[in-house]
Amino acid sequence: MHLVARLAHRLGKFSVRLFLLYLAGLILTVAIILGTVSVQYRRAYVRMASQYGEGVLTRLGSDIDGYLQNLVSTSNLVLYYPSLLRYVKTSFPSPYEEQRLLNMSNLPELDGFISQLSNLSGDVQGVYLFCENGRMLYYASEIPGEPLVELLEDRAYQRADWYAQALDAGGKSVVIRQADGFPKREQGFFIAKLIRDISSGRAIGGLLIEVNATQLGRLCSAYASAGQEEYFAILDEAGMLRYCDGGRPLAKLLENGEAEAAGVGDNVFHCGGREYFASWYQTPGYGWKTIRLVPMSIAVQAQKNAVLITLAVALGSVLVSFLAFLLISRRLAKPIGELQEGMRQVEQGDFSVRLNAAVQDEIHALFLSFNRMAAQLERLVQEVYVEEMQKREAQLFALQQQINPHFLYNTLDSIQLMAVMQKDFKVSRMITMLANMFRYTISNHFEQVMLKDELEYIESYVALQQIRYENAFALQVDVPDTMLPLTILKLSVQPVVENCIYHGLRDQTGGRITIEARQLENGFLISVSDNGCGMDKETQKLLRDSMESPGEKGSLGLGNVQNRLKTAYGAQSGLLIESAPGKGTRVTLRFVKGDG
Incomplete structure (x- = not known):
């Protein structure tokens, strides 16, 4: 156990990690070199064997055509x-x-x-x-x-x-x-x-x-290389075997056309547990195909020898480079250790430590940066302390802001009770709707709410605005009952309705706001339209540009809604604005999942 702990401690040192990284790089380099040598040697062998085989088979094919012609001439003797x-x-x-x-x-x-x-x-x-x-x-x-x-x-x-x-x-x-x-x-x-x-x-x-x-065997033997294992096969124009000196398994493979399925496409295929390189030539006279087969074991052995030689050279290079690495790592690891010790003193609160480098190099620049860091650290600590105090004040302010809505809600309940006692039911109804809106607003435990709750909140909001503007506009909600349980972002539709009132219908009579919803395969759409004054193209462009910068985090404008939709649902979600002067405005909210 103690040995494992010591080994883990040594591996944690910079010099040891640097050595392991260097060693991994060397091993990878040697592996790439060996693989390249092996592949290139094999390709070179195949290329040379192909060139040599082509010359041999060309001459053999000419002899076979002549031999067949001689036999045909003999058959014609009967006529004479x-x-x-x-x-x-x-x-x-x-x-x-x-x-x-x-x-x-x-x-x-x-x-x-x-x-x-x-x-x-x-x-x-x-x-x-x-x-x-x-x-x-x-x-x-x-x-x-x-x-x-x-x-x-x-x-x-x-x-x-x-x-x-x-x-x-x-x-x-x-x-x-x-x-x-x-x-x-x-x-x-x-x-x-x-x-x-x-x-x-x-x-x-x-x-x-x-x-x-x-x-046929004598013709093939005349072109066989002395002392080398090779085989010849001859197929007629129909692909039927006429001669093969490579044994029955090889003959059957060639005759049945199985050689193509065994990999003859690149002139190398397997038969009987062995790998062969094949050269092909088709005689011009009778169309017979001559095949020269050389076991790839010849190339494999030469390939192994080349790999062993390359490996020996690579290992020698690794040994020399390792000795050079030891010298370099010592000079590099020593200043790193000094920097580590300096950092330890700074961690303990000693900001007066300074480092000096003997050579003007990257380590010297690193030491200078460390010295500047130590000199500025005390000032930064003071700044962090001030920022922490400001953060605590901001948290206290946020808590106060959270308490204020609750206070207002309780106060509204008291006022509503007094209005009922005074039999002023109109005021009581207005206060009830306002209280419901506050209750919906301050219940911020969940970002997602049901579409039904958002619509009820909008109806209360519009009812208050109708009292204010003396029923200058009406609200029409056309949402299927099946969509009411769907969840949406809280206060995502109400800001759009608010914009319809203040920018589209405020100075008109007979206004109408329509809320519609439609289901999609991967989400749903909610559209809010009005029959107000509408917008020209330039105004629409300004509005779209402002939506890309939603402003303060607490804002509930269209830009804020746009940003919240894209964050929650993805890039394809958001607001789509359609408008024309005198024809009203339609704002469509896209709630689409799976696109972000």
Whole structure:
């Protein structure tokens, strides 16, 4: 417990607080530097990887277009071998009348065509030529399975999807992902082509070339960086995966289009718990998309190294600056301590204390200000004493002012009783109304009153004025009963009625004062209108200007009402004055909540 108290005492010292503030600033600065280095290094890595990847993928894309074009050219060779077309058109060429499956390798007249296919032996798994005469010519290491043979029945191959795509291509070779009769594959592709009779143009068969992803892998490997972990993926123009050396999870992510949802928008996305940077390129020829994937762990490790180096430099700088801080804080804390001691003596009543600074700096100016303060303090204490006495006198005066209304009210009760005894009921009624007004006025315990009470007070006030002016005007109150319980500021409507009498109707006969009220969603309006002389625009401007300076605090004029409404309800509340010469005046009081 004693140790905690000592620590709290030391932390209260100026030098310790200054040190803690300085230390917090250093930590914040180092954190900002480390964060900036980390972010900028990552951005630089992504930028360089993007530039390098773009160059690699551009060259790879060109090779892929050339490779595909070579395969398409191979598929077109069928049209240039009449001996091959003879097997397609002739129903049962001798001596193979009974054979539905013919291996092209066993046909001597097809040696030239076979030699062309041999150049692609590492890529082409099989060549299958479906003939309208019910025969299949093939070039493959294995005899076609039953699913392929079934496509010969009733020319079922013509109803296959690959045949329909070849037919839609109008004789051009098309690249497809899957073909009927073949097992589903994750990589590789097929080239499909419609075979037509050269003389008649009639479709006489269909060609399928089954291609694996071996050559695509070789093309990608040729551009792989030695000793660096990176992956390549190839998608066709429809976004279907043709090759990927990054494993099944990555291939599935790319093929299903989930990479975009995983964050590929900024070329960085997650897969299998790892983060990858992706470079994209679309080949101009066939529209295939080549993708180069580099794990961001490479950048993260380099990023960590850069952060560690920056941290070491920052810590060294912090140590040097800390030593410099100790020297500076000693010179700064000593005069602060002298000033603290001087203030303690002044607090004890010693106004003769003076401080001297050895150096002409800000501390010296502070000491001079302290000396002037000490010299003037006694005079200020005397002034405060006088002000306190004046304040007490003012409070006594305010108490007397509060007592006077009570005295007047009691006196009026006595006079009213005497008037009744003298049977002067008119005077008695006037005194009763006046007493009610005094009772309402001196009951100042609450600033808010019910609208009903304010209206009763106004009716008493107007009744007295009607006696004075011999019924020169009348009062009409048009307020819904549902609004009578609403609370308003005390004596907020009466000053407006008083202004109507003294400034609008005093010199006229047949005057009328109308009080109306209307409910709003966020408050209510009370309008006081008269049919008096009205005001021109210049007079209205003078009145509005005077309302912005309500004068003394005790005043009950329009300016005072305006100020009280805005203070109690908000800036949108207050008085709205509408008037015209000879057409009377309308003053609307806005009681609106929730706008201030």
